[in-house]
Structure formats: structure tokens, C-alpha cells
Amino acid sequence: MVNPMDIIQIENYYITYADGAESLRKINLRIKTNAINVLFGPAGGGKSTLLRAINRLNDLTDVKEVKGRILFKGKDILDPKLDVTELRRKIGIVFSRPMPLPMTVSQNVSYGLEVAGERDRRKLDEAVEKALRLAFLWDEVYDRLNDPANAISGGQQQRLCMARVLALEPEVIMLDEPTSALDPVSTARIEDLLQDLKAKYTIILVPHNVQQSSRMADHASFFLQSELIETGEGKKLFVAPKDKRTQDYVEGRFG
């Protein structure tokens, strides 16, 4: 039974790659709608793999074996009848390094809409402004929309990447260590932005340290070596974890 509160359901999911890269074993997880779902744990735990599996970004790589399924709003994402480009528009992703496309600020934001077929210049411009405002970037770049995107600062670039995703009006936004390359001020900005956005969107966040995890989590899941160790609401995992491994990690015994 699909719980309407859980926009994404991962059921008994296994995945291995042909080159032996980071894999996943027996993942059962529910992503809660309109909340910040935090996936945390040491490097190599499988968190990035899971994100890329959810929006089928791993179609680009050699997948050896997949078992189990991932449901988005009740539908299997691997269903051949499913339009994978639409899936990716609905589930956006922001990466750890700001990755602006080699075009202007405005073109970066409108890129997703243009490949989806939107040609109306006015509609595109409106969408660009709306997305930039949502990402709290408009006031800083409104007069530089036609500058190359790599001319703005790192923190601005990362918010640009957010605007890029927001322009497509997604339902889920996934962020893989989005602030790891940013200074504390820009980091705080992004974190505030996410708190704002969770009202309308579902957020999946892989934070880049435990402190960020406990700051941001509405729900948290601890990943270790390709397995999901435990999952819990709010700050529970950080205050009173059930599993010893979680406790060790949260207390900084390893990481």
C-alpha cells in the first residue's frame, strides 16, 4: 500500500555496477513528502548511488544488476512506459560542486524548459525570474542575466543550480552535499532556502557533515557501507540512536 505521505518508496533495492563502484544492498526507505529527508553517513556508504538511482541518472553508467524497486508516487521508475525525461524534471538534483552549463546565467535556468519544448521567449523569461527569486538569487544577478554563468561567485553558482532545478517545477529536490564547496555564509543561505522550500517541495539532502545533518533533518537515515542501518524522525537519530554504529558515527568516532 502506498502511503500518500511518502512520495518515494524504495523497496528491497539492490544495485551493483559493472566496475564494482559503490553499490546498495537491501534498501528499504520511505521519503516523506514536504519534509527534509536527510541521508547521512561516511563516504562510500551508498547515499550518492541512491540519489542517482532515484532519478535514473545511473542510466548513464554500466549497471550490472538491479533488484527490488523504487516507486515515485506509486509508479515503478523502471517501467518502460515511463517517460524518463519527465521523471528527471519532477525529481531534480543539485550536485556538490556547482556545475554551471557553459552558457549565460539566464540560459542555465531556462535550459530545462527549452529542452522540454518551451519556445515562447516571454514565458521563458518569466520562468527564469520566478526561479531565480525562489532561489534568492534574483536580487544579485538580475542585471547580469546575460553574463556567462561561471562569472558569478561559487555560492551564487550553487543557488543558480537550484534555480535551474526549480524552474522545472519539480516535486522532489535532491541535493548531494550541496554546500561542501561553499563558505559558511553561503552554506547558511542554502540551508535557509531549503527550510523555505520544504513547504512546497520534498527535499532529499545528503549533508556533508553530521552537524548539518542534525540541523536540517526532519527525517534522517544512516547509511554505512551500502546498507541502510537505521532511520528515524527528527533529531532522534542524533540524540538517541538505536544502533551502535549510528551512535559511533554521530559521536565522531569514525567518519
Added chain:
Amino acid sequence: MSAFDDQSQLRGAHLQERIGNTALWTLSLITVLPILGIVIFIIYKGIPGISWEFLTSMPSNGMREGGILPAIIGTFLLTLGCFLFAVPLGIAAGIYMADYAADTPMTRAIRIAIISLAGVPSVVYGLFGLGLFVIFFQMGVSILAAAMTLAIMTLPVVISTTEESLRTVPNAFRVVSISLGATRWQTIRRIIMKEGMPGILTGVILGLERAAVETAPILFTGAAFYLPTLPTSPLDPTMALPYHIYVISTQVPGMPLTIQYATVLVMLTFVLIMNIVATIIRSRARAKRQW
């Protein structure tokens, strides 16, 4: 404690180094001096023969007088034909190798095929062109046959430079584009090709330049020495600059040297211009690059 406890050992090693450096310096000089010498020599000897008439009029008196217009036009037509047959196909194959081919035995076979095609001697291409285009497809000794032969010879160059150029475009762009809902072809068309275009262009220019100056592939497939008129159809044979140079320097008794030098100078100028254009494209692209 250094490896040289003995002062004389240290001096010996330094002496060895100085002699060695001088030797290599001399070697390099001997290597590049001929090139400079050749270019200057050809320019010096060839300029007297260059004139507007020379470049635009027909030859006369068995090539010993007049101009080389048919050879220039012939080379232009052959290069154009080569471009039409080799470039679209070559770029497509290059895109395949860079963005579509997985690491399978089939892909390795294709790669071996490309390397092999690149290593085939030009005269063997001539034989191939003779057997396939001239005789089997019954095109006869014609511009079409020669151009297609040159095209197959140019194919590996276009494919390799396209593939290499597309591979240098950061993979991050592909990942981002796909994650925003673009298809693979949209990604290639809108981003990868655009960013890789200067590299592709450079490769195409250099490949065509090489095709334009090759003699052996066109020897039995399309080139003729003395044609009274310019070609009127792709099935006509044609004169061509490289072949012309070969004949006038080896097989025409009483051929004035000035005309020989002048003709060679025309070809040399073409080669230098092409190389300069390619270099300019390459450096301007590097400056404008957003990555």
C-alpha cells in the same frame, strides 16, 4: 651527504651535461633548419613566377607556358567532394565513439578499424579507389571516384579528432543536462557539439588540407595531366595541383623552372594558410572557453 663526494666527479658530470645539451641542441637545429630553408627557398624561387595570370589562366604549350587554373580548380573540386563525403559521416562516427559506444568487443573492433584505416598507405587507397569506384561502380576515372577515394582516406582523421575533441568536453555537462530532462541527442546537439566544435573544425581543416595535397590516391582514380578544358561534370577527370607538380618536375622536358617553383609555391601557400587558420581557430577557442 651528496652523491658527489669528489669534486672532480661533480665537474665531470657537469661537463657531460654541457656536452650532451650542446649535442642535442645541434641535433634539433639540424632537424628544423631544413624546414626553414625549404620554405624560404621555395618562396624565393617561386615568387618571380607568381602573377594573377598565372593563377587564373589556362596552360599552353604543353604546360610550359601560361597558368595553372585547371589544376587549382581541380584540387578545389576534389577537396569539396572529399568534404561532402567524409565530414558528415566522420563527425557522426566520432560522436558515436565519444558518446554512444560502450566498452564492448564491437567498439574495440571499430577502434582497430579506425587505426587500420589511418595506417593504409596512400597508394593502396589509390588501388582501392580504382577497384571500387572507377571499375566496380563504373564511375571511370573521374572527380567523383577520386573524391570518394580521398574521402575514405580522410575519414579516420575526422573521426579521431571529433572523438578526441568531444571527449575533452567535461562530463559534468552531460550529467547536468540529462538530470534536467534532456535526451542524449539534445545534450550532444546543444552542449557537447557546440563546445567541441572548434576542435572538430580544426581536425576537419587539417584533414582536408592533407587530402588536397595527396597525389597517390588520385593517380589512377581521377587525375589527368593535360586536359584542354575545365571539367564539366563529376564524371570527368581533372587536373590537380599535386599531380601537376609531380608531372612537370619529372616528365616534361624543357619545363621552365620558374613555373615549377611557382606551382610548388602555390601549394605551399595553401598548406601554410590552412595551418594558420587551424591554429587561429584553436587558440581563439581556448581563450573563449567557459571551462
Added chain:
Amino acid sequence: MFKSNPIRTDRNITYIIKIAGYSCILFLALIFFFLLRNGLPALKDTGLDELFKTIWYPTEGYFGILPLLFGSLLVTFTAVLIALPFGVGTAVFISEIAPQAMKETLKPLVEILAGMPSVVLGFIGIVVLVPFMQKTFNLPTGLAALTGAILLGLIAIPTVVSIAEDAMNAVPQSYRQAAIAMGATRWQTIWGVTVPAARTGILTAIMLGIGRTLGETMAVMMVTGNAAVMPEGLNALIQPVRTMTATIASEMGEVATGSAHYAVLFFIGIVLFVFSLIINILASWVSTRGRKRSERILS
């Protein structure tokens, strides 16, 4: 929003691009096929033992290709002997010793040489090198194997330089630093550490230089005298000789389609084709193996 269109376009384009990719195999197979089709009759009509005799006199029915084969080998071997020291030496100089300003003058010059059409070099050979050889060695014409070898050496040098230089640039700086730290001079570092580390690439450079030289037609044709005689002894260097490539180029025009001569010329083409194939595939195998080995060592 047009949702299905980009996906359908993507599928169609994928199809076209795949075909383009596979076409290379098709073309290689075609070359093979047409060479065999026109050249195998030589085995049947003239016969293998007749082909491997030492007299090439087609108008009288003598189709022994050994003089041509050895002519090619002689000129190629000598050319590589010339290109090696100059090519590798220049490459070492450019990559390890030359200051930046000199590097930026030398490299374009080598590239200009690389772009020289072989007819132009053949022409220079005729007007400059041949009279020179004639005078120096007291020859009747100056058209000789050595003349061709010098030209071919010049043609092969840019290939050797660029690949050997790439190979040496690829040697990690840490190797050099380690040697210097142990007290070696720069010269000792180059020949004791860098060059051996780059030996796979240098080997590849030599092999590709051989391939280039073997397949060269016009320049040799214009300066080697085109006498199809078996080269004998060191003297052969200053005597006229004929390569396989020059034979095909000069005789194909006057040959009747389908005749025995025609087939033998194609047969020589097959020999050339197979030789070049082996050299190029070997060179690429050597370079891949070397790269894999260094990846393992450095990882």
C-alpha cells in the same frame, strides 16, 4: 510541451549514429575485399614462387617482387636510421632541456615539416638533394636509395618527434624530482630515468615512423631512380632502387585491367596493406599495454 518528440528523435538519431560508427569496419572490409579480388589472381596465374623471384621485368613477363620488397626495406630502414637520432634527440631536447622560448619556436617548425606534402619534398629532393648527391658521391645522376632515405627520414621525423615528446611529457614529474633529490644531474635524469620511463612511447613513435615511411610514395618515386634491381651490399645505398609504392604508382597507369601485370600490382598492394596493418596495430597495442602498465604502477 512536446514530450514524445525529443525521445523519438533521440532514438532515430541513435540509429543513424550507430550506423556511422559501424561504417569504419565496413570500409576496412571493403578495402580488404577489393585488394584481394584484384590481387589474388596473381597467385593463381603467376604463382607464389614466380612472384618471389629477383627479376622484375613485367613487359617480358618477369614478376619477381623481391627487388621491390628489398628496395622498400632498404630505403625504409635507412630512413628510420636517420630519423631516429634526430627525431628522438629533438624530442628529448624540446621536452626536457629547451627553455620555453625555444620550445615555442621549435614546435611550430616541426609541425610545418609535418604538414609538408610529399610532392613538395620530392620536388626539393630533385632540385637540391639529387644534384648534391651526384656531386658528393660522384654518381651519374644522384638518384639513389640514400637520396630517398634522406627525404623519407625528413618525412618521418615529425611523427617521431611528436609521439616521443608526448611520451616524455607523460612521465610524471615525481620521477624526475626523485632522481634529482638523489643527486643526479639533469642529463643523468633524462637518460637514466625519463627516457627509460617513456620507452614504450618512444617505441611506438619509431614504429609509426616506420609505417609512415613504408607507405610513402611520391617523394621516393621522384628521387630514387626507379630501377627495379636487387639491392646488394652497402653500395646499394648510392645506387638507384625501386620501392613497392613507387612501382604501383608508376606502372598502374599503363596496365591493362585484368591482365597479369594488373593483378601483380594489386598483389604488391596487398603486401603493403598487410605490412602497414601489422605495424599500426602493433604500435597501438604496444602503446595501450604501456599505458596500462604505467597506470598500474602509478595507482
